[in-house]
Amino acid sequence: MGPALGHGPRPRAPRLDWQLLAQIALCVIPAFTLVGLGRLSLGGQCFFLCLLALLAGLALRGQSLGFLCLIVGTLPAMMLLRNEFYYSGVQIILGAGAFLRFYLCRQELPRVWSNRPLRYLLISAGAYWLLSYFLTGVYHSNLRALELAFTVLCIYLLASHPQRLKTALAGLGISSFAIAFAFLQYGYRPGIEGSEFSLANPISFGIPIAVILLLSLAGNGRWLLLEKRPLWRWMIGLAAGFFLVLSTSRGSWLTALVGLALIFVLESRRRKALLISFVSLALVVTVLLQTERGEIVIGSLDLTFSSEKTLAQSTSGRSDQWLVFARAFPDSPVWGFGPGSGGSIYARYSLEESRERDDVFLAGVALIWHSLFLHVGAETGLIGLACLLLLIGVLFRRGLTHWRMFGDSVPLIGLLGFLVIGLTIAGLDAASGIFLGLGFLAGKVLHQPLFAVAKGGEVIPRAPGGGERAPRPWSRQTT
Secondary structure (H helix, E strand, O other), X not given: OOOOOOOOOOOOOXXXXXXXXXXXXXXXXXXXXXXXXXXXXXXXXXHHHHHHHHHHHHHHOOOHHHHHHHHHHOHXXXXXXXXXXXXXXXXXXXXXXXXXXXXXXXXXHHHHHOOHHHHHHHHHHHHHHHHHHHHHOOOOOOOHHHHHHHHHHHHHHHOOOHHHHHHHHHHHHHHHHHHHHHHHOOOOOOOOEOEOOOOOOOHHHHHHHHHHHHHHHHHHHHHHOOOOOHHHHHHHHHHHHHHHHHHOOHHHHHHHHHHHHHHHHHOHHHHHHHHHHXXXXXXXXXXXXXXXXXXXXXXXXXXXXXXXXXXXXXXXXXXXXXXXXXXXXXXOOOOOOOOOOHHHHHHHHHHHHHOOOXXXXXXXXXXXXXXXXXXXXXXXXXXXXXXXXXXXXXXXXXXHHHHHHHOOOHHHHHHHHHHHHHHHOOOOOHHHHHHHHHHOOOOOOXXXXXXXXXXXXXXXXXXXXXXXXXXXXXXXXXX
């Protein structure tokens, strides 16, 4: 007779793939060392040459999961250095990773297609870009919708092998920390004048850092395989919090705060650890504020909360965009003004608004809407907004059910993080796709320790409070 249920050999504990992490480090550390020395172009070329060479090696060996892992792990670096290679190269690399996985593992495509929300996202993103191209004649109009969808797809494909997904998320930390160290000597956030060069909006750096901070705290750090490494968990969380503050990305701050509040509410056993982390970070930030770099952080806070600033100045023009949207939306409320028209619509209606107010933010300039909801509403009207809210509602229901069954709050954190990002920027990029990708993982079993209790031949998920919860039927679409 075989061993009784629950008395056989214990399965081997999952571990990070250190070979892949070494490859991620090989891509980002030398490149951002050069960037930190002021050699931006050389650093970008070094990064992409190394990345493409490693990706080619993985593809030739048929290691599609390693290919995806390397892509996701280096996303923050790709986003910041994309101008030094080919701006649309990020979409091409992400799409190539998904294609390689489908080609080498034929059962993946039916599995992805059976997931209705993911299928809906991919079709919608592709149709949105094609319509934008058809109406504007500009191929890169709304092309970043594909970047968002492909990032979600790559994360979802990795989730079928949790060890590789967690390795990729750990790689995000390596990439984000490499970027942070490169900018420490300048004391300026990416994209702000004052150093010898300018890269990008700081939120593209702040969002991945916020992901690492939240994953180091949620679920005892098990999404980064840090369950049994409390010191490492504390050090990584503290470093991520420090760099997040230093980024001065207010959108990333808000995203992280919402995620931390959700962890505090949903994970009662983590509240003590959260409070300790808050106190530790507060002490570090207090020391930071006494330095020259602290003046930059204070300046960013002053930009938002100073009583001498107007609302438009405090929100970097976002409040004016909401007013302009309120003027434009009634003129085409059902189907909007058409995909790809967002910039021209802002330019047109901001001029109309400026006839009543003299201080409209960049009136007459074709600006991207600083909110996913404004962007979708202006271009696709109530039809687009209804489709977006329907997708969010389905994912929220699944995330809530996932938490109730498995005690895992990360899919909810990912979805709410994406919503917060969507309130502050257009959210059609790979950084936002990381959060949305986590939101799509509801219903996927990613953590073996949650299934340690067996009764009568059935594996029983543990309840969020640490007890046992009877298994519930799970719909086919959520798997």
